[in-house]
Amino acid sequence: MWRRVASTSSAQLQNLAASASRRYSSLNPTRRFVTSSAPSPSSTPLAKSAPPSSPHIASASTSALKKNPQEVHPAATGHELEELAAELEGRDVLEINYPVGPFGTKEAPAIVKSVYDKRIVGCPGIEEEHDVVWFWLEKGKIYECPVCTQVFKVTGLSLILSFLFFSSIPPRVESRFFLCLFTTLEVVGKGGPPDDCLSMPAPALKPVLPTMSAPRVREAIRQYLSEAQSDSHEVQQKALQTLVSITKVSPQNRSLVSQTEGAIPALLALSKSSSDSIQVLSLSVLFNLSLNPDLKQSLADIKTLKHLNSIIASLTSAESGKVASSLVCSLAMLDKNKAKFGVAGTIQLLVKVISGPRSPAIHHLLSSLAELVRFHGNCTLAVREGAVQALIQVVECSDSEDLAGTSLQVLGLLARFDEGLNALSKTDQIVSSMVEVLKGRCMLSKEGAAEILLLLFDESEGCVRDALRLPDFSTLVADISVRGSPRAREKAALLMKKIMEDDLDSYVDGNPMFSQW
Known part of the structure; x- marks a missing residue:
């Protein structure tokens, strides 16, 4: 496409831009498209030639003394006021968004003006257009588009997100005049980092496929x-970053990567790299591939699972442990894979790591264990390894309520099977521990504690007796039944119903049970 454009005469390009500008003048009559690398007052489309119908310019021309934008347009505010003030001073504040010159080459790059040394730009492709890929460009750095391999070179950019689209150009034309192969930006503002905008959240650069x-x-x-x-x-790092980007949201790209000969073994080999960044990126690509349901089974071979175990057990890199745990959780979502993790020793490893010193990946480890113990065989392995005691310890000692909530959810999953429920009922002070959780603020923890109490009450009347002997229990349950989340209210109502159905007056020192309410 660039060769065709390069062979087009400057006059043809100017005619095209002028025609498109007239057609879309109702959208923004002050925006113009650049088609010449040597602009002059008579030829460049950036020349100040606003239409006579513009109320701002008409007012300025009729009264040369009116240099105050509020006098020209009293209702103007915000960016409209800035544009009006610039027009009265002979400037175009939107000029910064448009490249100056022809399509850039390495020898003669186009110029895009900027306020700071950093900004976001996008690439729509060359001969075969693709969806716009947004990326950061910084002063003194070169960026190559991961899709069409366009190269972008800058000398200064801006934090403000500029789409570089031209409102006066039709959609099918503007995508072809988006940005050139080699683009250099001219800093027209104060330069440096965009300090004034650091309080703003950075725009999310979602990879567009x-x-x-x-x-x-x-x-x-x-x-x-x-x-x-x-x-x-x-x-290596640049290639893996690209693979992560193109597999993050596209099931088709994930399938294409998995079908490439030697791709999975190569990524597994890279995940054993001594470099933390290479290891994390390769694991991230594998995690993205595992998001395709049809790829989960092929990825979950015993050799791969044991390798993931070694990463989790090593604790050398917190980020690698998090991604490896997430990959375990993703693969375990396929029921056919759950038994493989028991064979590979993943259940025992997770319980061991959770029981030990606090790992930075503890949330990820708990999520993986929660998914795995849905399978009865894995639940048995976890209970035998001491998962109940380890999880209760996390609940009682955790300074993070959401961490305690996740642990209680895992305990609830273990209690669905006889092995887990028996281990819970034999735990010392289990009822009082759950009642203490009900006093907390985390609603997820309250839901988990209420569910565990229901299971314990169904298993043993002794647990009901222990609960009613606690002075705050009835009040807490009544409060949650009114002010809790929908699921917590449901569990609290079941607890109240369970107590009322049982004749437990003798368990409260001969006083009627309802005196507590």
Whole structure:
């Protein structure tokens, strides 16, 4: 496409831009498209030539003394006021969003003005257009589009998100005049980092997937996998980052990566790298692949599971442990895979790590265990390994209520089976421990504690007796039945019903049970 555009005369491009500008002048009559690398007052579309119908310019021309924008347009506020003030001073505040010059080349780059040394820009493709890929560009750095391999070079950019679309150009035209191969930005403001905008949240740069043909995507994936196995750490990291981006949201791209010969073994080999960043990125690609339901079973072979176990057990990299635990949880979501983790020793390892010193990946480990113990065989293994005691210890000692809530959810899953329920009922002070949880603020913890109490009450009348002997129990249950979450209210109502159905007056020192309410 660039060759065709390069062969087009400057006059044709100007006619195209002028025609499109007239057609869409109702959208924004002050925006113009640049088609010449040597702008002049007579030829460049950036020249100040607003339509006579513009009320702002008309007012300014009729009264040269009215330089105050409030006098020209009293109702103008915000960005409209800034644009009006700039027009009265002969400036165009929107000029910063448009490149100056023809389509850039390495020898003659186009210029895009900026206020700071950093900004976000996007690439829509070259000959075969793809969805816009947004990325950060910084002063003195080069960026290559991961989809179409366009190269972007900058000297200064802005934090403000500029789409570089031209409102006066039709949609099918503007995508072709989006940005050039090599783009250099001219800092027209104060430069430096965008300190004034640091309080604003950074825009989410969601990777947009290409609309390239499948053969080209396959070829690009093969190239990235080849680069990922390069001897250069920088090349490896860049290739893996690209693979993470293109597999994050696209099931089709995940399938294409998995179908590439040698892709899975290569990623597994990279996950054993001594470099933490390479290990995390390769595990992230494998995690993305596991999001496809049809890939979960093929990824969950015993050798892979044991390798994930070694990463979790090593505790050398917190980030690697988190991603490995997330991958375990994702693979365990397929019921056919759950038994494999018991064979690989993952259940025993998770319980051991949870029982030990607090791991930075404790939330991820608990989530993985919660998914695995839904299988009866894994529940038995966890109980025999001491999961009940380990989880209760987390609940009682945790300074994070959401961590305690997750642990209680796992305990509730264990209590669905006889092994887990028996282990819970034999735990010292289990009822009082659950009542203490009901006094907390975390609603997830209250839901878990109420569910465990229900299971214990069904199992043993002694647990009901122990609960009624606690002075705050009845009040807490009544309060949760009114002010709790929907699930907590449901559990609290069942607890109240359970107590009222049993004749327990003799368990409260001969006083009627309802005196507590």
